[in-house]
Amino acid sequence: MGFNEAIFDGVLEGNMKAVTTATTAALAAGTAAGDILNEAMIPAMAEVGRLFEINEYYVPELLISARAMKAGLEILKPLLVATGIEPKGKVVVGTVKGDLHDIGKNLVAIMVEGAGYEVIDLGVDVTPENYVNTAIAQGAQVIGLSALLTTTMPSMKATVEALNESGLHGKIKVMIGGAPVTQKYADEIGADGYARDAAGAARLVAQLISG
Amino acid sequence: MIKDRLTTRERMRRMFAHQDADRVPVVDAPWASTIERWKHEGLPENGDYEAYLGMDRVRLIMADNSPRFPEDVIEETEAYIVHKSRWGAIKKDWKHAASTPQHLDFVVKDRDSWEKAKERMQPDPARIPWDMLRTHYKGWREAGDWISAGFWFGFEVTYSHMIGVPFFIAMAEDPEWVKDIVTTMLDLSIALYDMVWEAGYTFDQVNWWNDMGYKGTSFMSPKMYRELFKPADRKAAEWAHRHGCVVHYHSCGNVSQLVPDLIDAGVDMLNPLEVKAGMDPLALKATYGKSLAFHGGLNAMCYEPPEAMWAEMQRVIPVMMSDGGYVAATDHSIPDSVSLKQYQRFVELAKEIGRY
Numbered sequence: 293m294g295f296n297e298a299i300f301d302g303v304l305e306g307n308m309k310a311v312t313t314a315t316t317a318a319l320a321a322g323t324a325a326g327d328i329l330n331e332a333m334i335p336a337m338a339e340v341g342r343l344f345e346i347n348e349y350y351v352p353e354l355l356i357s358a359r360a361m362k363a364g365l366e367i368l369k370p371l372l373v374a375t376g377i378e379p380k381g382k383v384v385v386g387t388v389k390g391d392l393h394d395i396g397k398n399l400v401a402i403m404v405e406g407a408g409y410e411v412i413d414l415g416v417d418v419t420p421e422n423y424v425n426t427a428i429a430q431g432a433q434v435i436g437l438s439a440l441l442t443t444t445m446p447s448m449k450a451t452v453e454a455l456n457e458s459g460l461h462g463k464i465k466v467m468i469g470g471a472p473v474t475q476k477y478a479d480e481i482g483a484d485g486y487a488r489d490a491a492g493a494a495r496l497v498a499q500l501i502s503g
Numbered sequence: 504m505i506k507d508r509l510t511t512r513e514r515m516r517r518m519f520a521h522q523d524a525d526r527v528p529v530v531d532a533p534w535a536s537t538i539e540r541w542k543h544e545g546l547p548e549n550g551d552y553e554a555y556l557g558m559d560r561v562r563l564i565m566a567d568n569s570p571r572f573p574e575d576v577i578e579e580t581e582a583y584i585v586h587k588s589r590w591g592a593i594k595k596d597w598k599h600a601a602s603t604p605q606h607l608d609f610v611v612k613d614r615d616s617w618e619k620a621k622e623r624m625q626p627d628p629a630r631i632p633w634d635m636l637r638t639h640y641k642g643w644r645e646a647g648d649w650i651s652a653g654f655w656f657g658f659e660v661t662y663s664h665m666i667g668v669p670f671f672i673a674m675a676e677d678p679e680w681v682k683d684i685v686t687t688m689l690d691l692s693i694a695l696y697d698m699v700w701e702a703g704y705t706f707d708q709v710n711w712w713n714d715m716g717y718k719g720t721s722f723m724s725p726k727m728y729r730e731l732f733k734p735a736d737r738k739a740a741e742w743a744h745r746h747g748c749v750v751h752y753h754s755c756g757n758v759s760q761l762v763p764d765l766i767d768a769g770v771d772m773l774n775p776l777e778v779k780a781g782m783d784p785l786a787l788k789a790t791y792g793k794s795l796a797f798h799g800g801l802n803a804m805c806y807e808p809p810e811a812m813w814a815e816m817q818r819v820i821p822v823m824m825s826d827g828g829y830v831a832a833t834d835h836s837i838p839d840s841v842s843l844k845q846y847q848r849f850v851e852l853a854k855e856i857g858r859y
Contacts, residue, residue, distance in 0.1 A: 347724075352672070355672060392605035393603050395717070396717070443838060470718070488719060
C-alpha cells in the first residue's frame with residue numbers, strides 16, 4: 293500500500309496513529325507536503341463528507357476522521373508554511389448574536405478545514421459587526437452563519453446588511469445554515485448560499501470562492 | 504366551550520391505549536422567556552400557565568441521579584449566568600432569552616474522571632424530593648393529574664451535560680465505557696424510583712429525555728444506537744411496564760430512522776416530532792400509529808402568522824388523533840414570539856379540533 297493510500301484509509305477509519313505514521317513515512321520518502329495534503333488528506337475528508345451526506349457516516353465517525361486528519365496536518369503545517377503553500381481560502385464562521393449553540397457550527401468548521409480552507413472560528417453569540425470586521429481584517433472570502441433558533445435568525449439578515457454597508461458584499465460572500473434555516477430564507481435576506489449540513493457547507497464554500 | 508368529561512389522567516390513559524376520549528390532551532411547554540413575556544400580558548405572577556389556559560397537567564417527580572457535583576455560580580451579569588451544574592457541566596445560560604446553553608467545560612473528561620463521578624452516584628433517599636411529594640402528591644391524585652417519573656440517562660444527558668464532544672469519540676472508540684456510563688445512570692434512576700414507588704408514590708408514566716437527532720438525521724447510526732443505547736432504553740421500558748406505567752420518550756431532531764428500534768425497545772409515546780428537523784407526524788402516524796402514540800408535531804415555525812398555525816392544526820390534529828394515541832403540542836418549546844392571547848387561541852383550537 294502506498295503512503296497516500298494509507299493516509300486516505302487512516303483518515304476514513306479515524307485511525308490517528310495510522311495517519312501520523314504514514315504521513316511521517318511519506319515525508320521521509322520525499323513526498324511533498326502539499327501532495328500529501330491535496331492527494332490524500334483532502335480527498336479523504338471529501339469522502340468522509342460524502343459518506344456523512346448519505347447517512348453512512350454520522351457525527352462520531354466524522355469526528356474521529358477529522359481528528360485523524362488534524363493529526364496528520366499538524367505534521368505537514370510547518371512544511372506547508374515553509375514552502376509557501378497557502379490554504380485555498382479563508383472562511384469566518386460563528387453562531388449568530390443571541391445564540392449559544394455550537395455543534396453545527398463546529399461540524400462546518402471541521403469539514404471546511406478538511407477541504408483545505410483556513411477557518412477563523414468566532415465562537416458563539418457573534419455580532420454582525422464582528423463577522424464583517426473579522427472577514428475584512430483576515431482577508432476572508434466567505435462568512436458562515438449558524439443559528440439554532442428562529443428568534444436569532446434576524447441576526448443573519450443584520451449581518452448581510454452590515455456586509456452590504458461595508459461595500460464588500462460580493463467580494464465577501466455569506467452562507468447560512470442551522471435548524472430553522474432554509475434556502476428560502478437565504479434568498480429573502482440576500483445571503484449567497486444555504487447549506488443543509490456540514491458536508492454541504494464545505495462544497496458551498498468551494499462554489500462561492502470559485503465564483 | 505364544551506366542558507371536559509374526563510380528567511387528564513383518564514384522557515392520557517386512553518391516548519396511550521389508542522382509544523378515543525372526550526378530546527385530545529394538550530400538554531405543552533413554553534421557554535422561560537415566554538413565561539416572562541406572558542406575565543406582562545396577564546399571566547398570574549406564579550406563572551401557572553396550565554391552570555390559566557385550561558391545559559392538561561402532567562406532574563413530574565424528578566429524583567436526582569447526577570454525580571451531585573457542588574453547584575456554583577462562576578459569573579453573573581444582567582444578561583447571562585455562567586455556572587457549574589451538578590452533572591459537572593460549566594455552562595453559560597441567557598437569563599432573559601430562550602436558548603440552549605453554551606457548554607464551556609466539563610468535570611468528566613475521561614475514564615479516570617468518570618470513575619470519580621461514578622463513586623458519587625450512589626442510591627440515597629436524599630436524592631428524592633420527599634417534601635414535594637408529601638405536600639403535593641395527594642392533591643395531584645385527587646385532581647386527576649397525570650404523574651410522570653423522570654429518568655435521565657443515555658446519549659443526550661451524557662453528551663450535553665456531562666462530557667461534551669469527547670463522548671462522540673468514546674461512542675466510536677470505547678463502547679464499553681459508554682455502556683458503563685449509561686447503565687450506571689439508569690441503574691441509579693431505577694434504584695431511586697424503586698424507593699419512590701415502595702413509599703406509595705406511584706405514577707402513571709416514566710419519561711426520559713434523549714435528544715438523538717438534529718436537522719435531517721440522528722447523531723448516531725441506528726447500528727450504534729442499538730449497540731450503545733438501546734439495551735438501556737429497553738431495560739428502562741421493561742421496568743416501567745412491570746410497574747404498570749407507560750413510557751414517554753423525548754427526542755428532538757430527526758430521529759425517524761430510530762423509530763422502529765424505539766418501538767422495539769418498548770417506547771409507548773414519542774415527543775416532540777420536530778418538523779423543522781424533518782420529522783413528518785402524519786407519515787409517522789400512518790406507519791407506526793398502531794404501535795406508537797405521539798406527542799407534539801405542531802410546527803413552531805407556523806406561529807407566524809397565527810393563521811398559519813391554525814391551518815397547520817387543522818391539517819395535523821384530525822389525522823394524529825384518529826384511534827387515540829395523540830397529545831397536542833408545539834413540536835418543541837413555545838417561543839417567546841408567541842403572545843399569551845395567541846397561545847390561548849392555540850389551546851382553544853386544539854380542544855375544538857381535537858374533540859372526539
